[in-house]
Structure formats: C-alpha cells, structure tokens
Amino acid sequence: MSDQSSSRPSGFDRRAFMAGAAGSALVPLAARAGTQDARAPLAQDPALPVDVTLRVNGQDKRLSLDARTTVLDALREHLKLTGSKKGCDHGQCGACTVLIGDRRVVSCLTLALAAEGQEITTIEGLATSDRLHPMQQAFVDNDAFQCGYCTPGQIMSAIACVKEGHAGTDADIREYMSGNICRCAAYPNIVAAVKQAAPDIMKG
Numbered sequence: 235m236s237d238q239s240s241s242r243p244s245g246f247d248r249r250a251f252m253a254g255a256a257g258s259a260l261v262p263l264a265a266r267a268g269t270q271d272a273r274a275p276l277a278q279d280p281a282l283p284v285d286v287t288l289r290v291n292g293q294d295k296r297l298s299l300d301a302r303t304t305v306l307d308a309l310r311e312h313l314k315l316t317g318s319k320k321g322c323d324h325g326q327c328g329a330c331t332v333l334i335g336d337r338r339v340v341s342c343l344t345l346a347l348a349a350e351g352q353e354i355t356t357i358e359g360l361a362t363s364d365r366l367h368p369m370q371q372a373f374v375d376n377d378a379f380q381c382g383y384c385t386p387g388q389i390m391s392a393i394a395c396v397k398e399g400h401a402g403t404d405a406d407i408r409e410y411m412s413g414n415i416c417r418c419a420a421y422p423n424i425v426a427a428v429k430q431a432a433p434d435i436m437k438g
Contacts, residue, residue: 286350290315291359297346305349306330306341309356317357317386321415328414331387332356338394340413357386360393368438369393372431373424380418388414392428393435401432 283298288308297312309315309332318341321329325343332341333355360367366374369389379385391414395401400410407425416424 284347286347288313288346288349288354289352290354291356292353299346301345301347303346304342305332305334305339305344305346305354308346309341309354315356315358319383319386321384321387326415327384327387328391329384329387331390331414333390333394336394336397338391355390357389360389367393368434369396369427369431372427376423376427376430378420378423378427379416380420384414384416384418388416388424392424392431395428396432396435401428404429 281300284301286297286299288295288297288305290309290313295313297308299308299312303312306318306320309318310320318332319329320342321327323342325340328340330341331338333339334344334349334352360370367389369392373379373385373389379388388411391411395407395410398410400406404425407428408421411424411428
C-alpha cells in the first residue's frame with residue numbers, strides 16, 4: 235500500500251513564505267528612509283545662481299552669480315571694472331591683484347562668495363576726483379610701466395607693500411613685490427615709485 239500522505243499538499247508554500255519575509259524586512263527600512271528624507275534639507279542645485287552683495291570701492295553691488303565665480307570675473311564680467319587684468323589666471327603673475335580689506339589678494343583665485351561683507355578696492359577706486367593716488371602718481375613720475383598691462387596689479391600690490399611695512403629698503407621692495415611680474419622689466423622704476431609714494435601713504 236502506497237503512502238499517499240507524501241503526495242498531499244502540506245499547506246506550506248516555501249516561495250510565498252520567503253517573499254513575505256523579505257517584504258516585511260523592507261517595510262521598516264523604507265519607513266526610516268522616508269522619515270530621513272523628509273527631515274533632510276534639500277541640497278541646492280550648484281548650477282543655480284547665488285545672490286551675493288559685494289562692497290566694491292565703497293559701494294554695495296548686488297549680483298546673482300554662479301557659486302564658482304571669482305572676484306576677478308565678478309569685477310570684469312559683471313561690474314565692468316576692467317582695470318584688474320586677467321593674466322595667467324593661476325595666481326602666478328599678480329596682474330589681477332586687488333585689496334580685500336588691507337590684504338592684497340590675487341582675485342583670479344578668490345571666490346566672490348568668500349569676499350562678501352569685506353571691502354574690495356580696485357585700481358578704479360584709488361583716485362579722488364581729479365587727483366591720483368600717491369602710488370599712481372609715483373608710477374607716472376618714475377615711468378614705472380611700459381605696456382601697462384601689469385600696472386594695476388603692481389600699484390595695488392605696492393600700496394599693500396608699503397602698508398605692511400616692507401618698503402624700507404630696495405631689497406625689501408623687490409622681495410615683497412616679487413609676486414607681481416612685469417614682462418617689460420620695469421622693475422628699477424617700480425622700486426623708485428614705491429619709495430617715492432611710501433611717505434605719503436604712511437602719512438595718510
């Protein structure tokens with residue numbers, strides 16, 4: 235007599251059990267993920283412009299910029315202040331030097347967002363009415379430029395050099411102006427200009 239009980243369905247479906255177990259395990263994970271997503275702040279799309287207010291030459295300028303925009307590009311492309319020159323665009327030539335606070339910085343490597351709330355001074359902000367800044371006048375008096383491309387950055391850096399107390403000797407001036415390259419090699423005249431302007435800057 236054959237055992238018929240082995241051929242009868244037992245009522246247990248292995249596939250249904252495994253599917254149910256897997257589904258019940260995923261429910262708390264999905265619920266937890268949904269809670270976390272609801273509480274997490276939404277990341278801003280980096281491609282979207284960011285509102286920023288830059289204080290340039292004593293005036294507040296409201297701009298909407300790509301977050302990666304440098305101070306140099308904000309000045310030249312958005313504010314049309316083209317005195318600061320784009321030379322190497324790698325921070326090595328000094329042509330783009332501006333003052334942020336009392337510090338000289340290469341604006342091609344400084345993000346505009348990082349300069350928000352600080353005073354940015356460019357070559358356009360030095361002269362008052364019809365009177366040149368003492369360093370500008372000294373560059374003219376000493377013929378401290380030829381092609382003139384590097385001159386704005388040279389002047390801004392020279393002002394900071396004096397205020398930093400590094401204009402006492404020719405050697406100091408050469409050392410602390412070495413980050414500004416003049417491809418026309420007007421270096422002796424630049425040193426003479428810095429020495430001429432130093433007393434007036436220190437007084438003012």
